[in-house]
Amino acid sequence: MNANLAAVMQLLIALAFVSIPIVRHRFGPAATTAAEAELSRQGIRPAVLAENDLTFDASGHETWAPVSVAAIMTAVAALNFAGHGWGGTLTWIFQVLVVLGNALILYSNLTAVSAVSTAFRRKGDPELARVDVPAFLKAAENAFPGWVRIQQNIRHAIVFGGSALAIVAVSL
Template structure:
């Protein structure tokens, strides 16, 4: 019988993996529309929409980011299945991989959740007067409207699962009570 701690850790890994599959697919599919909406809002503010591209502000998912996200998702699924099967290798690799995901969650993913704040800070620091003059909140909101309403929740869930969830997975798999399962 699979210990509850292992089952819980594996479920967290599978939920996190799901976010790494959903977010890039939706971003790739609807990103161009979101980018056009943001550029239209910037143009409505009297600034050429090209200012976003010039400063590498993109609301879509590049092919490279899709491949990376899908690869992370596949690794998480594989680790969850290894843990469910009682593989000691899966347990050790989970500790390592979840630590890496935790760091990514702390460093990269907050920018996806707090996009407006990050872009406002970047605009304030920019040497480009056209970027400093933008109503960042308005163009971010225009881009967000191009995505389904549930999408922001999935992005927030990924941040929580990548940070707190990763720590929980590591802790659950480190419990002495599950050691016998991995023997």
């Protein structure tokens, strides 16, 4: 019974992580367009984003990282549903890693303006260095529907709360 609770939490966490690339795939192109429009407003060539491989879509790590987490959570959930002895051990290992990874995601979201500003300066492109980063990120963020912010908060709650419940479940 306790392993089943852990498995259910792990499947919810997997779904929460899969939601990241789905949302970015659906609304990322609009965010890129909005960011490019903001760059134009600032007198900066919109092409500078593409020239520096900057996108808001589900390319690269925006897909493989959350899908990998979802796959691992699903595999560990399967072990827990099957009552396999490794389920509990792997739950402890991977839930801690998921919590740490999600904490990094949350931190990067909260420090996005300073991180992007620093990254733009490090790119060495004089145009990127002139970008009003808060306005740039706000334009991109506003291209996503309002419910995405709520979805992000629910995802964080599921990941943190579900991980805690999974660990407690396999520990009892």
